[in-house]
Amino acid sequence: MAEEQNWEEANNHTLCANNCGFFGSPTTRNLCSKCYNDNCLKEQQMSTAKIAVENSLSPPQHQPETSSSTPATVSTDTLVADSVAELVAVKLQPRNRCGSCKRRVGLTGFTCRCGTTFCGTHRYPEQHACTFDFKTMGKEAIAKANPVVKAAKLEKI
CATH class of the missing domain: 1.20.5 (Single alpha-helices involved in coiled-coils or other helix-helix interfaces)
Known part of the structure; x- marks a missing residue:
């Protein structure tokens, strides 16, 4: 064909x-x-x-200061x-060691939201002085899940 x-x-x-x-x-x-x-x-x-x-x-390049009172901006x-x-x-950072005690964790390591791997003892944020802001994350999640709803007011007759 x-x-x-x-x-x-x-x-x-x-x-x-x-x-x-x-x-x-x-x-x-x-x-x-x-x-x-x-x-x-x-x-x-x-x-x-x-x-x-x-x-x-x-080395960081030092920019000369200008006489104007505007602050210097940092480029993106x-x-x-x-x-x-x-x-x-x-x-x-080696992914097979605990971020606090440097003990080998192998496959049982826990990765925290701060990006570091920890052993079973240091996996909780209170145990390793976590730098992740859980409160702000929670507030943002609640704000996204529950938007503010305002109803239109009725006009008076």
Whole structure:
């Protein structure tokens, strides 16, 4: 039937460059869609980590003070770099040791909302001086679950 319609199959299919078994295309660097998305995400993480490392290694640049009374503003790039540097520092911490007593926890470690892994003894926030703000999180959850409802007033006749 393909011969009747003069239909020809394109023979320019190439397998994914990661040898995952799917077909890639030249627009995605001969990668399949999944491998291409993973590659892009990996490159983005590497670039943010590289920027964070460069900012942490370079000395802080001192800006000359101006005579105006307006306070100096911090650029968003600096804030992003600082947060990435904090995330890199958190990821460098070994995940198989307790954050308080440094005891090996293996698979039984508890990860707190502050981002640190603890043993069974130090898993509670009171035991490890947790820095996570549970009260604010609770207030935000209640405010989101129970929005303020104001009814329209009736007009007097």
